[in-house]
Amino acid sequence: MLVCSSYSYSDSFTTETQYGTTNNAADFGLQWVMQNILPQQAGLTVNTVIYRYTTIKEEDDDMLVHVQNENAQGPGYIFRETDDWSGIPGNTINKAVGVSNIPRELWGLGSIEVEGKGSVENPMVVYGYKYDPCFDPQSDPRCPGWKDPSIPIGGEVVAYDPMDDDLVQAELDRKAVMDEEDEDERQRQKFAEEKEGEDERLEKLLGVENGTAMAGASQLAFAGLQALDLIPSSYLVALPSTTYEDKVELKDGTLPDNTRARRVNFAQDKLHNDLVNLQYKSEK
Secondary structure, rough: OOOOOOOOOOOOOOOOOOEEEEOOOOOOOOOHHHHHHOOOOOEEEEEEEEEEEEEEEEOOOOOOEEEEEEEOOOOOOEEEEEOOOOOOOEEEEEEEEEEEEEHHHHEEEEEEEEEOEEEEEEEEEEEEEEOOOOOOOHOOOOOOOOOOOOOOOOOOOOOOOHHHHHHHHHHHHHHHHOOOOHHHHHHHHHHHHHHHHHHHHHHHHHHHHHHHHHHHHHHHHHHHHHOOOOHHHHHHHHOOOOOOOOOOOOHHOOOOOOHHHHHHHHHHHHHHHHHHHHHHHHOO
């Protein structure tokens, strides 16, 4: 299957009309899709249908064989060739049928249809086609009439540098400032996180060292007191884990007045008065 790709710069490219034939359309059965058979080349037309098949039938049986293609853009067939095998024995037929350059877009579903008694074996259907590589002048720069799509119609090429556009430059500057601010914020956040981590590690270190130092100092002081016999040996005896319950009881539910304390208060008041009177006597 011959296909010419757009914008192909191979040495074999030519602007002359190209002719070719398809592979056997009936390789996989008695029905086929033309989009899978014909090259997808702009401007391609079919000018010949070549086919061959063998019929299996009884001589006296009626049999018609139709080699055909539906019209892809309307009702009926775009191509239909019928062979009448009625009253003759089965045989092999080879046939080439010319058609008048029917455009590729019109060729619909293809098939070999048997009408009557009998069957078809070893079918082969090949389409002859032609196309103009420069049917669309824009398909290749070497085609006559090709125009540079970068040049406006009726105008000249105007080079455009987006860096000269004030709006573009302003947007680039704004983005650069935002990126710089974002980077500063990331650095501040990173510094704060690192400082917080250092503070936590320092607090832990100081807590461990202070606790260790205090424990060591306490042990040294305790050892010194023991050496001087300033700590009675009874202090080192563990107290029993005993709970002492409060057993105070009030008789009659009341507390008697403290007469001794009252006498002390009276004595203090009398002493105070004597001192005051003594002061007045000394002034006279």
